[in-house]
Amino acid sequence: MATTTSLNIAFIGGGNMASALIAGLLAKGQPTTLLHVVETNAEKLADFQAKGLNTYDANNIDDTKHAIEKADVVVLAVKPQVIKDVLLPVKDSWGEQVVISIAAGIGTDSLAEWLGPQVKLVRAMPNTPAMIQMGATGLYATAGVSEAEQQLAQQVMSAAGLVLWVDDEDLLHAVTAISGSAPAYFFYMLENMIATGEKLGLTQTQATALAMQTALGSAQMALTSHDTPAELRRKVTSPNGTTQAAIEVMDDKKMHQIIADAMLACEQRSRELSQAFGK
Numbered sequence: 001m002a003t004t005t006s007l008n009i010a011f012i013g014g015g016n017m018a019s020a021l022i023a024g025l026l027a028k029g030q031p032t033t034l035l036h037v038v039e040t041n042a043e044k045l046a047d048f049q050a051k052g053l054n055t056y057d058a059n060n061i062d063d064t065k066h067a068i069e070k071a072d073v074v075v076l077a078v079k080p081q082v083i084k085d086v087l088l089p090v091k092d093s094w095g096e097q098v099v100i101s102i103a104a105g106i107g108t109d110s111l112a113e114w115l116g117p118q119v120k121l122v123r124a125m126p127n128t129p130a131m132i133q134m135g136a137t138g139l140y141a142t143a144g145v146s147e148a149e150q151q152l153a154q155q156v157m158s159a160a161g162l163v164l165w166v167d168d169e170d171l172l173h174a175v176t177a178i179s180g181s182a183p184a185y186f187f188y189m190l191e192n193m194i195a196t197g198e199k200l201g202l203t204q205t206q207a208t209a210l211a212m213q214t215a216l217g218s219a220q221m222a223l224t225s226h227d228t229p230a231e232l233r234r235k236v237t238s239p240n241g242t243t244q245a246a247i248e249v250m251d252d253k254k255m256h257q258i259i260a261d262a263m264l265a266c267e268q269r270s271r272e273l274s275q276a277f278g279k
């Protein structure tokens with residue numbers, strides 16, 4: 001089977017997520033000459049061009065079509081709000097390409113209508129740690145996508161970190177809640193731990209170093225340990241000790257409920273986006 005390093009990969013939209021995926025692909029040895037970026041923003045195009053990638057002006061439909069026709073895999077990486085307007089004018093350009101949409105909430109029924117029903121379509125929900133190849137991505141393939149084409153999509157997305165397939169498209173809303181949006185939950189926790197560390201007398205540098213290393217160490221430990229997160233938590237928590245004092249506040253303020261409510265709101269918003277910007 002072909003590997004991505006011999007294939008032309010085009011990105012429609014060259015923003016944060018596309019840049020993250022491109023960084024991962026470059027780190028895995030993808031030649032710049034086989035990477036193509038379609039963008040409206042001239043500065044971003046110039047940056048990609050300076051790195052040796054092929055660039056295309058999205059304001060020119062023929063340019064966009066040219067990129068699509070050259071590509072074996074096309075990643076749709078524009079905002080959900082504009083994806084319909086991006087796809088409809090180039091509907092007659094698709095052939096054998098595998099198309100991966102990373103647009104949050106936009107369902108394959110809508111995408112298939114704007115791309116054409118014959119297009120090999122995969123949906124992906126990545127997250128921003130993709131920028132350092134530590135991402136987590138949920139993938140869903142539509143019925144017409146062969147095993148080999150799924151492998152291809154998986155290779156492209158695994159340049160950004162872990163990938164995991166779901167067999168029910170509806171679960172991508174849940175993936176958004178648990179990983180797509182979730183880096184923000186952890187950053188929020190870090191922001192507030194650092195601010196409180198400063199209130200307790202540490203310098204910002206000290207508080208930042210200690211909070212970040214603790215987040216990293218905890219995640220690494222949870223990943224490698226045979227214990228569940230609940231068991232690991234219990235092992236930190238001495239009876240009547242300092243950790244118990246902290247956890248009791250979290251329990252009293254129903255932090256478990258806050259986390260659940262936040263994830264449910266995220267999942268719901270993903271559903272709303274699919275209603276608002278779907279067909």
Ligand SMILES: NC(=O)C1=CN([C@@H]2O[C@H](COP(=O)(O)OP(=O)(O)OC[C@H]3O[C@@H](n4cnc5c(N)ncnc54)[C@H](O)[C@@H]3O)[C@@H](O)[C@H]2O)C=CC1
Pocket residue numbers: 012013014015016017018038039040041044058077078079080082086102103104125126127128180181
């Ligand atoms: N940022 C995140 O954490 C995640 C984002 N996503 C999805 O990834 C997609 C891209 O998000 P970001 O990279 O964060 O946004 P972004 O705003 O950084 O990138 C979008 C890019 O599309 C370009 N663009 C706008 N109109 C265009 C057109 N007509 N043709 C070509 N390019 C055009 C913009 O100039 C911009 O560079 C969205 O659909 C979002 O839902 C998915 C998972 C995580």
Ligand SMILES: O=C(O)[C@@H]1CCC=N1
Pocket residue numbers: 104176180181
């Ligand atoms: O907030 C958003 O809508 C996007 C999708 C997942 C992460 N960021």
